[in-house]
Amino acid sequence: xxEVEQNSGPLSVPEGAIASLNCTxxxxxxxxxxxxxxxxGKSPELxxxxxxxxxxxxxxxxxxxxxxxxxxxLLIRDSQPSDSATYLCAVxxxxxxxxxxxxxxxxxxxxxxxx
Amino acid sequence: xAGVTQTPKFRILKIGxxxxxxxxxxxNHNYMYWYRQDPGMGLKLIYYSVGAGITDKGEVxxxxxxxxxxxxxxxxxxELAAPSQTSVYFCASSWGLADYNEQFFGPGTxxxxx
Numbered sequence: 001x002x003e004v005e006q007n008s009g010p011l012s013v014p015e016g017a018i019a020s021l022n023c024t025x026x027x028x029x030x031x032x033x034x035x036x037x038x039x040x041g042k043s044p045e046l047x048x049x050x051x052x053x054x055x056x057x058x059x060x061x062x063x064x065x066x067x068x069x070x071x072x073x074l075l076i077r078d079s080q081p082s083d084s085a086t087y088l089c090a091v092x093x094x095x096x097x098x099x100x101x102x103x104x105x106x107x108x109x110x111x112x113x114x115x
Numbered sequence: 116x117a118g119v120t121q122t123p124k125f126r127i128l129k130i131g132x133x134x135x136x137x138x139x140x141x142x143n144h145n146y147m148y149w150y151r152q153d154p155g156m157g158l159k160l161i162y163y164s165v166g167a168g169i170t171d172k173g174e175v176x177x178x179x180x181x182x183x184x185x186x187x188x189x190x191x192x193x194e195l196a197a198p199s200q201t202s203v204y205f206c207a208s209s210w211g212l213a214d215y216n217e218q219f220f221g222p223g224t225x226x227x228x229x
Contacts, residue, residue, distance in 0.1 A: 004157070032216055043205055043220040044158070088157060092216055101212060102174070103148075105157030 002027045004091050006106035014114050019076040021109050023089030026070070032092040033065055033072045038108065039085045047087070048074060079113045086110045116141050119221035121206050127227045128196040136191040136224050138206030146209045147189040148173075148218065149181065151202040158205065164189055165212060196228045 003026040013019045021035075032051050036044035048063040050056045050072065056063045062075040072091075076083055086108040093102045122137045140147065145166045150158040160173030164183040178200060180192040189208075193200060203225050207218040 008155075034217070043223050044218075045220070046217045049217050090158075094212065101163060101171070103160060103216070103218075104174075105159075107155065107157045 002030075002091075002093060002102060002104050004089055004104045004106040006087075006089050006109045008107060009110040010112050011109055012112045012114055013079050015079060015081060017079050019079045019083065019111055019113070021074040021076075021087050021089075021111065023072045023074075023091075023106055024070055025072070025089075025091045025104070027091070027093050027104075028067075028070065030067075030070075030091045030093050033063070034090040034092070035061075035063060035072075035074045036088040036090060036105075037083075037085045038088055044088055076111075079111075081113045081115050084111055084113050118142065119206055119208055119219050121204075121221035121224050123224060124222065125225045127229060128193075129229060130196060130198065132196050133192070133194045134196070136193070136204055136206075136226075138189045138191065138221060139187050140189075140206075140208040140219070140221075141187065142208060142219065143186065144208035144210055144219075145186065146212050146216075147183065148207045148209075149179070149189070149191045150205045150207065151175065151200075152205060152223075153202050161191065161204075193226075198228050200226065201228045202226060 035047045050063040088108045089106040148163045149161040162181040164170045206221040
């Protein structure tokens with residue numbers, strides 16, 4: 001059973017602070033990693049994708065991947081109330097030869113940014 | 116571009132009824148997916164398709180069927196609806212399967228089975 005674990009929260013941070021969201025995964029063969037944002041009652045929206053070890057920055061968002069520790073994180077700098085949402089970590093395992101594709105989502109971390 | 120569209124937005128079914136959830140995308144994506152999301156849970160993959168005429172099971176396929184006759188459309192069929200199928204259903208599409216697997220989601224269909 002491939003698992004993706006996230007702290008369900010809620011994680012509360014003051015406006016302007018850095019929010020740190022964490023995700024661990026069980027399958028060492030995982031290849032691609034994604035962070036989706038989901039507002040209440042809405043569909044998931046891709047925030048970041050990361051494929052190799054290290055940091056990837058996009059505006060106020062930074063994704064960090066450490067495959068040795070099986071750990072991926074999302075940092076949100078200068079948090080805004082509009083960042084309040086549930087953040088879903090997703091991990092992809094694929095074996096083209098076997099026709100196997102599996103994108104496993106965590107349950108999500110609810111972030112609340114306090115004005 | 117409309118992106119990924121889904122119909123209906125809401126539906127109430129009685130146990131044993133059947134229905135088809137419609138999904139269409141206008142981004143010329145080869146890859147399409149159906150997920151269900153139960154309250155407080157992550158998304159679970161039901162079925163996916165790598166192109167017209169090719170579909171495969173995901174993590175939770177039981178009770179569902181799919182078809183992909185065109186690149187644009189990927190309907191999900193529920194036969195003999197059960198209360199356990201009460202959920203929010205999301206359709207998604209992407210450019211790639213391994214690389215470029217960033218997925219674009221439709222607005223969802225909220226289904227209740229009573």
